[in-house]
Each structure stands twice: as structure tokens, then as C-alpha cells.
Amino acid sequence: MQDGHPTDEQLLQTYATRRDEAAFALLVQRHLNLVFGTALRILGDRTTAEEVTQNVFISLARKAASIRPGTGLAGWLHRAAILEARLRQRTDLRRLSREDHAAQLGTTMPTPEPPDPLPFEILDDALLELPEKDRRTLFLRYFENRPFREIANALGIGEDAAQKRTSRALDALAGILRRRGAATATGALAAKTLEAAALTAAPAQLATSITSVALAAAGTAASSSALAILVAKLMALTNTQTAAVCVLLAAAPVGYQWHAASTLQQAVAESARELASTTNTLARAEADAAAASRRLDATSTRLAETRALLRRATDQISTAASTPEASLYLWSENASHVRVPKWLAPALRLSGSLPLPTSPGFKPQSQALEAVDATGSISEPLTEALGITPGEASAIREAFARTAAVLQQQVHSAAYLTNQIPAQFRAEGKPAVALVTPALPDRGNAIRDDLRQTLNQLLGTERANLVWQQAESTFEHGFNQFGGVERIEAAAFNGPGSLSLWNAARDPDGKLTSWGNSGGNLSIDTFPVRLRPIVAGWLTNSQPQRP
Amino acid sequence: MTQIVIACLVFVAALAATLHHRQTARIAATELSRLQAEHASANSALAAFQARTATSAKRQAELSLDLSAASAELKAASEAALRARTEPDLATEGAWPTNKPYFYLPKRFLSQIGFTALTPDGTPTPEAIALLGLTPSERDDLRNAWADFRFDLQELQIQSAERMPDTNSVPDPNRRAIQFKLSSLTNQLPRLREQLDARLTEAVGSTRAQILRSPLENRIEDLTTPLGERDCIVGYHAERAVDGGVQHYLRFEAADGSSMHQYAIGFTRTITGEVPAADNEPYRTSVGDPLWHYRHLFGDQPLIPLP
Numbered sequence: 103m104q105d106g107h108p109t110d111e112q113l114l115q116t117y118a119t120r121r122d123e124a125a126f127a128l129l130v131q132r133h134l135n136l137v138f139g140t141a142l143r144i145l146g147d148r149t150t151a152e153e154v155t156q157n158v159f160i161s162l163a164r165k166a167a168s169i170r171p172g173t174g175l176a177g178w179l180h181r182a183a184i185l186e187a188r189l190r191q192r193t194d195l196r197r198l199s200r201e202d203h204a205a206q207l208g209t210t211m212p213t214p215e216p217p218d219p220l221p222f223e224i225l226d227d228a229l230l231e232l233p234e235k236d237r238r239t240l241f242l243r244y245f246e247n248r249p250f251r252e253i254a255n256a257l258g259i260g261e262d263a264a265q266k267r268t269s270r271a272l273d274a275l276a277g278i279l280r281r282r283g284a285a286t287a288t289g290a291l292a293a294k295t296l297e298a299a300a301l302t303a304a305p306a307q308l309a310t311s312i313t314s315v316a317l318a319a320a321g322t323a324a325s326s327s328a329l330a331i332l333v334a335k336l337m338a339l340t341n342t343q344t345a346a347v348c349v350l351l352a353a354a355p356v357g358y359q360w361h362a363a364s365t366l367q368q369a370v371a372e373s374a375r376e377l378a379s380t381t382n383t384l385a386r387a388e389a390d391a392a393a394a395s396r397r398l399d400a401t402s403t404r405l406a407e408t409r410a411l412l413r414r415a416t417d418q419i420s421t422a423a424s425t426p427e428a429s430l431y432l433w434s435e436n437a438s439h440v441r442v443p444k445w446l447a448p449a450l451r452l453s454g455s456l457p458l459p460t461s462p463g464f465k466p467q468s469q470a471l472e473a474v475d476a477t478g479s480i481s482e483p484l485t486e487a488l489g490i491t492p493g494e495a496s497a498i499r500e501a502f503a504r505t506a507a508v509l510q511q512q513v514h515s516a517a518y519l520t521n522q523i524p525a526q527f528r529a530e531g532k533p534a535v536a537l538v539t540p541a542l543p544d545r546g547n548a549i550r551d552d553l554r555q556t557l558n559q560l561l562g563t564e565r566a567n568l569v570w571q572q573a574e575s576t577f578e579h580g581f582n583q584f585g586g587v588e589r590i591e592a593a594a595f596n597g598p599g600s601l602s603l604w605n606a607a608r609d610p611d612g613k614l615t616s617w618g619n620s621g622g623n624l625s626i627d628t629f630p631v632r633l634r635p636i637v638a639g640w641l642t643n644s645q646p647q648r649p
Numbered sequence: 650m651t652q653i654v655i656a657c658l659v660f661v662a663a664l665a666a667t668l669h670h671r672q673t674a675r676i677a678a679t680e681l682s683r684l685q686a687e688h689a690s691a692n693s694a695l696a697a698f699q700a701r702t703a704t705s706a707k708r709q710a711e712l713s714l715d716l717s718a719a720s721a722e723l724k725a726a727s728e729a730a731l732r733a734r735t736e737p738d739l740a741t742e743g744a745w746p747t748n749k750p751y752f753y754l755p756k757r758f759l760s761q762i763g764f765t766a767l768t769p770d771g772t773p774t775p776e777a778i779a780l781l782g783l784t785p786s787e788r789d790d791l792r793n794a795w796a797d798f799r800f801d802l803q804e805l806q807i808q809s810a811e812r813m814p815d816t817n818s819v820p821d822p823n824r825r826a827i828q829f830k831l832s833s834l835t836n837q838l839p840r841l842r843e844q845l846d847a848r849l850t851e852a853v854g855s856t857r858a859q860i861l862r863s864p865l866e867n868r869i870e871d872l873t874t875p876l877g878e879r880d881c882i883v884g885y886h887a888e889r890a891v892d893g894g895v896q897h898y899l900r901f902e903a904a905d906g907s908s909m910h911q912y913a914i915g916f917t918r919t920i921t922g923e924v925p926a927a928d929n930e931p932y933r934t935s936v937g938d939p940l941w942h943y944r945h946l947f948g949d950q951p952l953i954p955l956p
Contacts, residue, residue, distance in 0.1 A: 341651055348656045352663030359670035366677035373684040380691045387698035393804060394705035396945070400800050401712045407772070408719045408789050415726040415785035429733040430751060433782030433857065437737040440759070441751040443779050450776070454761045470763065483758040489744030565745055 109256065110175035118166040126166075127313045129175070130159055134309050136176060136245040137183045139302030143222035144187035145194075152308055154190050158182045159312045163320035176241035177234060184226055222299050228278040236271035243268050244296040272296075442487075444564070448571050452484040473572035476581070478502025484572055488565045498569070501556040509549050509581060513539050519632065526614055527604045529594040535636050536592035539582065541610065546585025550577075578617075583607070590614075593633045595640035599623050720789060727786035754780075759860045766864035769871065769937045771795045777864070781857045790852035791861075795868070798845040802872055803945040805837050810946060813882060825952040828884035830904065835878050842869075871942050880904035883943065887952035895953050899939045912939035916951055 108116070108125070110132070116125040137158050141151035161182055169178060229237055235257070242248045242256055254264040272289035275296075279287035431441050442450075453473035473481045478499035480490060490498075517539040523529045524536075557566040582589050587607040594602040602621040608614050620628070629637050737753060745752045754762075764776040773788045783791065813828035845865075849858035874881050884900045897914040916932035933949045934940040940947065 341655060344651075344655045345659065348659035352659050356663050356666045356670065359667045359674060363670040363674035363677060366674050366681060370677050370681045370684060373681055373688060377684055377688045377691065380688060380695060384691050384695045384698065387695050387702065389808075391698040391701045391705065393807075394702045394709065396804075397800070398705045398709050398712070400796060401709055401716060404793055404796060405712055405716045405719060407792065408716060408723060411785045411789050412719055412723045412726060415723060415730065427750070429730050430735065431779050431782045432731060432734040432784060433853075434734070434736050435854065435856070437756075439737050439739050439753040439755055440780060440782060441737055442754050443751050445750070446776060446779050447752065449764075451763045452758075454758065455763065468761075483754070483762055486744060486758070487752055487754050489753075562747065564747065 111171060114166055114169060114175060115171075117163075118169075123313070123317055126163060126317060127309070129162070130313045130316070131309050132246065133176060133179050134304045134312070135300065135302060136241070137179050138304035138308065139245075139299055140180055140183040140226055141187040142302055143226060143299065144184065145191060148305075150190060150194070151187070152305065154183065154186045155304065155308065156312050156315055157186050159316040160319040161186075163316040166320075174234065174238035174241065176245060177237050180226070180237075180241065180245075181230065184230065222295070224279060224282050224284060225295055225299060228275055228282060231278050232271065232274060236267070236274055239264070239267050239271045240275065240296060244293070244300050247300065447487070447568050452487055452568075452572055453481045454483045472576055474502075474569060474576050476502070476506065476576055480569065484569070488561065488568060490561070490565075494560055497560050498557065501553055501560070505549055505553045506581065509546070509584065512542055512545050512549070512585065513582065516540050516542060517632065519636075523592050523594070524590065524606070524614060526606075526616075527592050527594070527602075527619075529592065529602070532594045532596060533640055534592060534594035535633060536590050537630050537632050539585075539589040539591075541588045542585030543610075546583070550584040591630050591633065593629055593637050595637070595644070596621065598644040599641075601629075601637060601640075603629055720786070723789055724786045727784035730784055756856070760863060764864060765867070766861050767792075767795055767868050769868075769941060771799060771868075777861070781853065781860065783853065787853050791849065794845060794848035794852055795865070797848065798841055799872060801841055801844075802834070802838070805834055805841075806831055807945055809834065813884075823889040823953070824887070826884055826886045827947055827952070828882055829946055830880065830882050831874065833878045833880050834873070838873070838878065874901050875910045876901050876903050876908065883946070885940070885943070885947040885952060889953055893956050895951065895955050897940075897951055897953075899943065914938055914940045916955060 108128070110129065113125040113129050113132075116122045117129070134155065138151055138155045141154040141158075142148060145151050145154065158179060162179065169175070229240070232240070239253060239257065242253045243250075248256070250261050250264045250268070253268070254261040257264060257267070259267070269289065272292045276287040276289045276292040279292060279295075431443065433440070451470060451473070453471045455468040455470045458467040458469055471481055473484045478501060480488075480495060480498060484490075485495065517537055520536050520538055521534060522536070523534045527534070554566070554570065557569055560566070561569065577583060587609050590604070590606050590608065592602075592604045592606075594604075596602055600622060601624045602619065603624060604619040605617040606614050607617055626634050626637055626641070739753045742749060742753070759780055764780060765774050766777040768774055771792055773783060773791050777783065777791075778788060781787075809832040810829040813830055816826060816828075846858065846862070849861055849865075852858075853861070874883060881904055882902045884902070885897070886900055887895060887897045889895050897916070898911050899914055900909065900911045902909045914934065915938055917935045918930045918932055932951055932955050934944065940949065
């Protein structure tokens with residue numbers, strides 16, 4: 103505040119912070135002549151100078167907040183007026199150039215020549231060259247017409263010092279003017295030039311119109327004022343500061359979005375892990391549920407079966423007499439024997455078995471023996487089960503031997519040799535011979551009945567039936583089913599050292615059933631007695647001839 | 650002016666980075682929503698399975714109580730039968746008493762004479778009951794021991810079974826197959842055998858358990874594939890012939906391709922020992938059929954509907 107008047111800085115602050123139109127109007131009024139005069143000196147046209155003046159104050163209205171405290175407003179306005187006027191001047195020159203070209207083409211009416219440039223142009227450039235504090239001193243003294251006391255206050259120095267600084271500034275200005283071609287320039291002449299320049303007055307109504315236009319323009323830009331302020335502030339920074347500020351400003355949204363994305367990605371990863379874990383748990387739970395269901399089914403079945411067993415056991419106990427039949431067979435740990443129902447005996451293989459050597463880790467193997475062999479020898483289990491005495495065993499063997507002899511006699515007289523070998527033996531093209539024993543059903547049945555009768559007499563029907571049933575397989579091969587089928591025993595010579603032997607039966611319907619075959623380096627004893635001479639002949643003839 | 654350019658460059662770069670992160674965040678949010686939905690669905694299914702398991706466990710506990718009660722009754726009935734037992738009297742009756750329904754056989758022959766201990770469905774056979782003199786309670790214990798062994802073995806097979814891809818690249822309604830690779834269970838099977846042996850000994854005593862060992866091996870072979878203790882591929886195959894007939898078979902192949910066994914499968918609408926089923930009753934495998942022992946893997950019905 104200077105003598106009750108607010109300073110430029112205070113007015114500018116008031117306008118910038120509160121949008122105080124009166125403060126701005128006062129600034130316009132205070133500096134209108136400076137701006138208008140500067141523009142007029144450069145452009146030489148009042149109308150254009152008024153437009154430039156208006157633009158400068160619009161710019162002031164927009165940039166008020168960004169003008170740093172301590173900047174002399176008069177100096178700022180003077181520089182802005184020069185820049186704006188020169189810009190306008192260049193624009194006009196380009197336009198005039200185009201219009202000249204159009205005039206040469208006869209498309210535009212010719213216009214009067216522009217006025218000569220004013221000598222004050224050197225003054226403005228010289229002022230721009232002055233240091234800021236000298237320039238500010240001269241503006242205060244000559245364009246604002248301040249007394250030295252106020253200048254001293256504004257610059258924060260004493261009045262004498264203000265006078266001396268003004269004098270030094272004028273000398274400096276004169277030096278610049280001399281350098282720019284005004285050879286006679288002195289400090290006094292520079293002062294007179296400045297006084298003359300300051301006399302340029304703007305039209306009376308210009309201050310009012312400029313104030314309203316500038317405020318309206320600034321108001322229009324109010325929506326972007328923040329950006330304008332930001333841009334203006336940015337312009338006042340160095341490149342490094344600008345970059346730093348921008349990076350800081352830009353980092354916020356980038357950081358926010360990065361943080362949000364990063365947080366979400368972490369959540370996705372965590373959720374995926376949880377889902378994988380839940381999926382595993384789900385698979386286990388599904389398997390557990392299925393297993394529980396199967397276990398439940400198994401238990402239900404087990405319960406049903408246990409109840410059924412219970413019913414049967416209860417029925418047996420309640421319906422049987424004092425000794426239920428089932429109790430006859432219950433296991434007695436101390437007894438050496440078990441009771442076995444007779445009805446079960448035919449289902450058992452009472453032949454016993456011979457354990458075979460097996461390697462460790464492999465299932466034990468055994469070879470089943472015959473309950474009754476072709477000589478009539480009875481296995482130990484069957485002997486013990488039937489309680490067969492040694493005398494009975496001997497008689498049984500005699501009966502079997504007698505039967506076999508009779509049967510062999512019958513067979514021998516009926517059997518014949520033939521080279522008609524059944525095709526199933528695959529002996530085509532080879533030396534082959536077959537011993538055929540025709541079926542002897544009538545004689546065979548008589549021999550069988552005789553043996554059966556003998557066994558019945560020796561053991562009684564019950565035990566004899568069991569022997570007969572257990573010996574069934576023995577009667578098949580060794581006894582030729584008592585002549586019930588045609589038997590074919592065929593031999594073939596495959597080549598030196600290689601023989602084949604087939605053993606088969608043909609039933610009354612003509613169906614051939616193989617009873618076994620073998621091949622290779624067979625012993626001659628393997629073949630039926632009647633085939634042996636023939637087989638021996640093959641082998642002899644196949645041996646290499648001595649030289 | 651330079652400051653403006655720098656600012657613009659920085660802000661454009663920041664805008665691009667912001668948009669990139671925003672897009673990333675959007676994608677992540679979408680993925681998160683999907684995962685959360687899947688998670689919710691999985692949790693729901695998990696809860697359902699757990700509820701089923703809990704229900705089954707509850708029912709299992711109830712059935713186990715009933716079973717214990719029934720077993721106790723059966724044991725009591727068996728003890729009553731044992732009290733009525735008469736000791737074998739070979740000296741008086743002779744080995745083959747002519748007027749009795751039984752004969753005497755030395756115990757030492759029981760492991761030689763060869764008999765079938767269990768039916769294919771795991772019930773003691775009449776031969777086993779008679780020869781080993783099993784009480785109702787022992788029959789029950791023997792059947793349960795075998796059922797537990799079979800259940801545990803089949804559970805191990807289910808756990809180790811690895812579904813093989815369908816050999817048909819294009820689905821063919823006239824040719825279907827389901828195949829699993831089964832591990833040999835070399836390490837687990839001996840433990841199960843030991844458990845079975847212990848259960849048998851507990852149920853019928855060591856003498857009879859020893860006698861049962863060999864006959865039960867045949868049944869164990871039914872369950873452990875004909876290829877023995879080797880990794881194998883077991884396949885359930887079905888083919889429709891040109892004449893409309895359908896063939897089903899079970900095939901076992903050694904995993905190393907060295908051997909293969911194949912068995913034809915038959916189906917029936919009736920269940921053994923029960924009255925014939927209605928015509929709309931589906932065809933199923935039956936006791937004794939090769940598929941019977943692999944129902945836990947393939948189910949019990951035809952792969953291709955029978956004509």
C-alpha cells in the first residue's frame with residue numbers, strides 16, 4: 103500500500119485470488135497508456151494498437167495467478183505489449199504480402215501505403231535490454247509518473263538511492279540507444295524520450311471496454327483456468343523442474359492404476375491357488391463320497407446276508423430235533439478227522455496232489471494225482487475215506503488187472519493198421535500209419551459190468567459207487583471207455599529224428615476228440631507196440647548210408 | 650514452450666501407462682470374478698459331497714450297529730449249535746459208516762483234495778462249510794473277511810486306475826471302449842493278504858485258515874487280473890456286428906504288450922437265485938461273469954444296448 107493506494111502486486115493478488123473485477127479495472131487504468139503507447143509505437147496504427155492492448159490485458163487476466171510476486175507488472179506488460187505487437191505486425195505483413203500479390207492479379211482494390219515507422223521503436227528494444235531493476239525504476243518514474251519517494255518505497259530503498267538509480271538507468275538506456283544507432287543519445291535525451299513516450303494516451307473509453315472484454319475472456323476460460331494456471335506455472339519452470347513436476351503429477355494416476363492392477367492380479371493369483379486347492383479337496387471329497395457310498399452298499403449287503411444267515415441258523419436250531427444235522431459237521435479242533443457229508447464226496451477230488459517245487463514269491467503249485475489208476479491202485483485219501491482195508495485194496499487191484507487183460511485181448515484181436523490218417527492229424531505227404539481199435543460196445547459193456555459187479559461185491563454199493571465215480575478219468579483213456587468209442591493212435595515220420603504221435607477217439611456220431619498228441623524226438627517206447635516196428639523202420643532208413 | 654512439450658510427453662506417457670494398467674486391472678477383475686464364481690461353485694459342490702459323505706457315514710454307523718447286533722445274535726445261535734455238536738467218533742463208527750449220512754476224512758488231506766472255498770460273489774461254498782465245519786457265525790466272519798479284502802483291493806484299484814484315452818478318434822456308435830491302466834499293486838497286495846490271513850485266523854483258527862489259503866488264491870486271481878502282479882491295461886469293449894448283434898468282452902493286456910487275454914461277457918436280466926426280472930429291467934452282468942469282478946471300474950451294464 104503506497105499512500106493509501108494498493109500496489110500493482112496487491113491488486114494482481116486480489117484479482118487472482120478473489121476475481122475482484124475492481125482490482126483488475128484499476129490495473130488496466132493504471133497501465134493502459136503504457137501498453138497502448140508501446141503498441142502504437144511499434145504498429146503505428148491506433149486501431150491495431152487498441153486490439154493489441156486488449157489482447158495484452160486479456161493475457162494478464164488469464165495469467166494473473168502465475169505472475170510471480172516481485173515481478174514488476176509494468177515491465178511484464180511492456181514486454182507482453184512488444185511481443186503481441188510484433189506478432190501482430192508479422193501477421194499483418196504476411197497478409198499485406200498476399201494482398202499485394204492479389205492486387206497484381208487484379209482481384210483486390212489497392213490500399214494506401216503504410217506510415218513510416220516511429221523512432222520510439224529503438225526505445226522499446228533498448229528498454230527490453232535493461233536489467234530488470236533499472237527498467238522497473240524507469241517505468242515507475244516515467245510511465246507511472248511516480249515521485250522518487252514512492253519509487254523508493256516500491257523498490258525498498260531510500261529516496262536518494264532512487265534518484266541515483268533513476269539516473270544510472272537513464273545512462274544505461276542512453277548507452278544502449280547509442281549502440282543501436284542513436285549516436286547523440288545521452289541520459290537527459292533518454293529522459294525526454296521517455297517522457298514523450300509516456301504522453302501517448304489511449305482513447306478514453308478503451309479502459310472500460312478492455313476491462314470488460316479481458317474479464318469476459320478470462321471468465322470464458324474459467325473452466326480451464328486450472329489448466330491455464332498449471333500451464334502458466336509450468337512455463338515459469340526450468341525443463342528439469344517441469345519434467346520433475348510432470349512426472350510427479352503423472353505418477354499419481356499411473357501409480358493408482360498400477361496399484362489397483364497389481365492388487366487385483368495378486369487377488370487373482372491367490373484366488374487361483376485357493377481354487378486349485380479347493381478343486382483338489384473337491385476331487386478327494388468326491389472320491390471319499392463315492393467310497394463311502396460303496397462302503398455303505400457293502401455294509402448293507404453284508405447286513406442283509408448276516409440277517410439271512412441268522413434266520414437260517416435260528417430256523418435250523420428251532421426246527422431240528424436234539425441234534426441238528428448241521429451240528430454233525432461242526433469243526434472240532436481236537437479231532438484228527440472231520441465228518442464229511444456223503445453227498446459231497448462226488449464233488450471232491452479224493453486223489454490227493456503232489457506238491458511241485460516252486461520259486462519263492464510264486465504261488466505254490468501241485469500236480470493232481472489219480473484217485474484210481476489203471477492198475478487199480480487207490481489213492482491214500484480215497485482209501486482212508488472209504489476205510490478200505492489192505493485185503494480189499496489187493497482184491498480191487500486184481501479185479502482191475504483182470505479187466506484190463508480181458509479188454510486188451512479184445513482190443514488186440516479187433517485192432518488193425520491203416521495208412522488212412524484222419525485229416526485233422528495233418529500228416530499229408532509224410533510216412534504215416536494208424537492203429538485203429540474199433541468200438542466194441544457190446545463186449546465192452548459186459549467187461550465194465552463185470553468189474554462193477556466185482557467192486558460192489560468187494561466194497562458194497564455205496565463205496566463202490568464212489569470208487570467208480572473217482573476212477574472215471576482212468577476208464578476214459580486206459581480202458582478205452584470199455585470199448586465205447588473207436589480209438590485211433592497214429593504215428594508219422596516228420597524227418598530224421600522227428601516223429602509225431604496222435605491219440606484220439608471217434609464217438610458213434612463220428613466226432614473226433616483228441617486225447618493228446620506229441621511230436622519231436624520221441625522215444626520209440628512212446629508208441630503202441632504194434633506201431634513200433636514201422637516207426638523203427640522209418641528211423642533206420644533215414645540214417646546216412648555208410649560208404 | 651519446451652516445458653509444454655515435456656509436460657505433454659510426460660502426460661501422454663502417463664496416460665498410456667494408466668490406460669495399460671487400467672486394462673490390466675479390468676482383465677484381472679474379470680478373471681477374479683470368474684475364479685470367484687468357480688470357487689463358489691466348487692465350494693458348493695464340496696459342501697454337497699461332504700454332506701453326502703456325512704450322510705453316508707451316519708447311515709454307515711447305523712448299519713454297523715445293526716450289523717454288530719445281528720452278528721452277536723448269530724454268534725449266540727452258533728454257540729447254541731456248537732453245544733449240540735457231537736464229536737467225531739471214528740473208532741466206533743469206522744471211516745465209512747454205512748447207516749450214516751457222513752464219512753470220516755483225515756484233516757491232513759483237506760489241503761490236498763482241492764475244493765472251492767468261496768462262490769464268485771464271496772459266499773462260502775457248501776463244500777467249504779461242510780469240510781471245515783463252519784458255524785453260521787464263522788461263515789459270516791469268513792464272508793466278511795473276504796468282502797473287506799475285496800473292497801480294499803478294489804478301492805486300491807480305483808485309486809490307481811488311470812483312464813486311458815479312447816482309441817477311436819471319432820465317436821462310433823457301433824464300437825465303444827473304456828480302458829484303464831492298472832498298477833500291479835505289488836507293494837499293497839502283500840499287506841492286504843496279511844490282513845486277510847489275520848482275519849481268517851481270527852474267524853476260524855489257524856488250522857482252517859491254513860487250509861483255506863490255497864482255495865482263496867484262486868479267488869484272489871479273479872480280482873488281480875489274469876496277468877498276475879504286473880501293470881496291465883484292462884479294457885471293456887463293445888462292438889456291434891453287421892447283423893445287429895452286440896459283442897462285449899473284457900481284455901487284459903500287459904502294459905509292456907507282452908501278453909493279452911480276452912473274455913467274452915454275457916448279460917442277463919435276471920439275477921442268480923431270483924425270479925426273472927421285468928422286461929424293462931436293464932441287462933446286467935451276473936455272478937461268475939468276467940465283468941462281475943470289474944464292476945467297480947466299468948459298471949455292470951452293456952456299453953452298447955443289446956438288441
